Amino acid sequence: MPEPLEDPNTGENVTWVIFLISYWGEQIGQKIHKISDCFHCHVYPYPESEASRADTLNGLVSQIQDLSVVLEETEQYLAQVLDKVVLALPSWRVQVQKMKAIYLVLNQCSLDVTEKCLIAEVWCPVQDLTQVQEALRQGSYKSGSSVECFVQRIPTLESPPTLIRTNKFTAGFQSIVDAYGVASYQEVNPAPYAIITFPFIFAIMFGDVGHGLLMFLFALWMVLFENSPSLQQGSNEIWQMFFKGRYLILLMGAFSIYTGFIYNECFSKATVIFPSAWSVATMANHSSWSSAYLATHQSLTLDPNVTGVFRGPYPFGIDPIWSLATNHLNFLNSFKMKMSVVLGIVHMGFGVLLGIFNHVHFRQWHRLVLELLPEVVFLLALFGYLVFLIFYKWVKFSAADSQVAPSILIHFIDMFLFTSNADNLPLYRGQVPVQMVLVVLALVSVPVLLLGTPLYLYNQQHRRRVNSIPPAATVEQEPLLEGQEAGNSVNATKEDVESGGHGPDAKHMDFSEVFMHQAIHTIEYCLGCISNTASYLRLWALSLAHAQLSEVLWTMVMRNGFVGLSYVGGVVLVPVFAAFAVLTMAILLVMEGLSAFLHALRLHWVEFQNKFYVGAGYKLCPFTFSPDPWE
Structure with a gap:
């Protein structure tokens, strides 16, 4: 054929x-x-005859035509049916999903003794309890059931799940905290504080007006068009991460613009917002700058000790004349290093003080005295004193005293050696005795932190045995998450989590286990104060790296690609600027932005949250038909 x-x-x-x-x-x-x-x-x-063959052929042709008509009409009918099904399919899909979800939940219920009703034990937020009762009442009425549904609070010893309601603004910050660990029930949530501290710490490492503005505009575009289906339904996983954190990126860009003005950097170039506080004319009239002196010295240093040269502090940020100085890097290194130490100690101290809310809420008054107080004394006596020395030296010594200004580092080392260096003058009168007292206080706080809580718990248990008082059982907790009385809160704190549930009210307390966990906590805190303070120097290192990369990119591309003020220079400048823009986006915004983001994340997880946050809880998974019921 x-x-x-x-x-x-x-x-x-x-x-x-x-x-x-x-x-x-x-x-x-x-x-x-x-x-x-x-x-x-x-x-x-x-067929043998020609007529018979013609008749057979005609019959087959007519049969084919009839079948074609039948098939065509069948296809038209099926198309009409499918058009009607397409309209009803979304509602059918929702009904099927609801039926599957409902039957899945019903299968988890238990039968009553009479086997005439189902009993479901669930966690329910107090705020939504009235809605649940109303929904059950409406369900019983509409179904025509003779048995009315009701809600009854039952006592339980289980730790309730954690429910933290978020919106589209706070969801990104809460997800950062939840990635470290879900908060224990009624524990202090670090997310509200991270809304400010996270973008600010990021901006310290990413401080540049131009780069921060680009990041801010990108996030602003996502925020303004957040209801667009094309942005919401993107299949790219990386894009979804950026879109869900659009408000976080928005604040990171805004804070970077602020710190960029502090550093006075915009694409690595200084901006003259206010007139410089240095007077070069006065230096030119200085006796040491004679014609012969100027002829033999290609670079000169502005001396703030000369009268009339330094006219006062710059109104805001770094003076732009520093961008021309040969010692620009030395000055910024000293400034950013001290700033990193100060901000790090303040950040850690704030984390330690947040533990007050946990201790007060869970009525653990002994931990306020035996744990929180020694921690504060240890941190402030050593590293709080270091912050005091930094500010005191800034205020006490001027440019005229630059040659005799003592070294803070040597004083801090001598503080632990209980000695004084004759070559390093004291900062103030009576400095050595004060430092000796502070070191003694820090050393005394260590055994208090190590032995205080275990001995207190052991004494409490011993008193109960002597007085023949049965140990208090764990307070019965109703499965409610909000609006509970203070006496009914479950003590899911760091002490209980670390001791495996053997808290001060436990029936059988293993003293050795409690002591072991307290020893681990003491060693971790004391050594962590040292290592965590050093870890905050990454603020200085990343800020320096970002500034130097930006300056190198400007010098290697823009400055070397500029060929002059001519038509040829204008034509060449187009591809040069295109290369500069691409490299800026790829290296300084994407790579450096991700690097600063990860370091800011580490500072929050390790250095900040470990001072008060356990994160040993679990999330509430509510019954819902939507992907995220709390958004």
């Missing part, structure tokens, strides 16, 4: 070969049929 036809058995297109066979006799015909069956041939009768 000239065209291939579909094989009815396999459905494949096959080229068919037709044989016309004539035979005489019935026996030969039977043999031919058997041979045809062996080769899986299809045998069709062939």
Whole structure:
């Protein structure tokens, strides 16, 4: 046959070969049929006369036409049915999903003793309790049930799940905290404080007006068009991460603009917002700057000790004249290093003080005295004193005293050695005795932190045994999450989590286990105060790296690519600026932005949250048909 036809058995297109066979006799015909069956041939009768063949052909053509009409009408009918199904399919899908979800929950219920009703034990927020009761009442009424549904609070010893309601602004910050660990029930949540501290710490490492403005505009575009389906339904996972954190990126860009003005950097270039506080004319009139002196010195240093040169502090940020100074890097290194130490100690101290809310809420008054107080004394006596020395030296010594200004680092080392260096003058009178007292206070706070809580718990248990008072059972907790009385809160605190549930009210307290966990906490805190303070120097390192990369990119691309003020220079500047923009986006915004983000994340997880946050809880998973019921 000239065209291939579909094989009815396999459905494949096959080229068919037709044989016309004539035979005489019935026996030969039977043999031919058997041979045809062996080769899986299809045998069709062939009329002998021309008229019969024409009639058969006409019959087949009419049959094909009838079948074509039937198939066409069937397809039209199916298309109409499918058009109607398409309209009803979304509602059918919702109904099926709801039925599956409802039956899944019903299968988790237990039968009553009479086997006439189902009992479901669930956690329910107090704020939503009235809505649940109303929904059950409406369900009983609409279903026509003779048994009314009701809600009854039951006592339980289990720790309730944690429910933290978020909106589209706070969801990104809460997800950062939850990635470290979900808060224990009624524990202090670090997310509200991270709304300010996280973008600010990021901006310290990413401080540049130009880069921060680009990041801010990108996040602003996502915020303004956040209801666009194309942005919400993007399949790219990386894009979804950026979109969900759009408000976080918005604040990171805004804070970077602020710190960029502090550093006075915009694409690595200083901006002259206010006139410089240095007077070069006065220095030129200085006696040491004679003509011969100027001829032999290519670079000169502005001396703030010369009268009339330094006219006062710059109104805001870094003076732009520092960008021309040869000691620009030394000045900024000293400034940013001290700033990193100050901000780090303040940040850690704030984290330690947040533990007050946990202790007060869970009525652990002994931990306020035996843990929080020694921690504050240890931190402030050593590193709080270091912050005091930094500010005192800034205020006490001027440019005239720059040659005799003592070294803070040497004083801090001598503080632990209980000695004084004769070559390093004291900062104030009576400095050595004060430092000795502070070191003694810090050392005394260590055994208090180590032994205070275990001995107190052991004494409490011993008193109960002597007085024949049975240990108090754990307070019964109703499965409610908000609006509970203070006496009914579950004490899911750091002490209970670390001791495996053997809190001060536990029935059998393992003293050795409590002491071991307290020893680990003491060692971790004391050594952490040192290592965490050093860890905050990453603020200085990342800020320096970002500024130097930005300056190198400007010098290597823009400055070297600029060929002059001519038509040729204008044409060349187009690809040069394109390369500069691409490299700025790829290296300084994406790579450096991710690097600063990860370091800010580490400072919050390790250095800040470990001072008060356990994160040993679990989230409430509410029954809902939507992906996120609390958004």
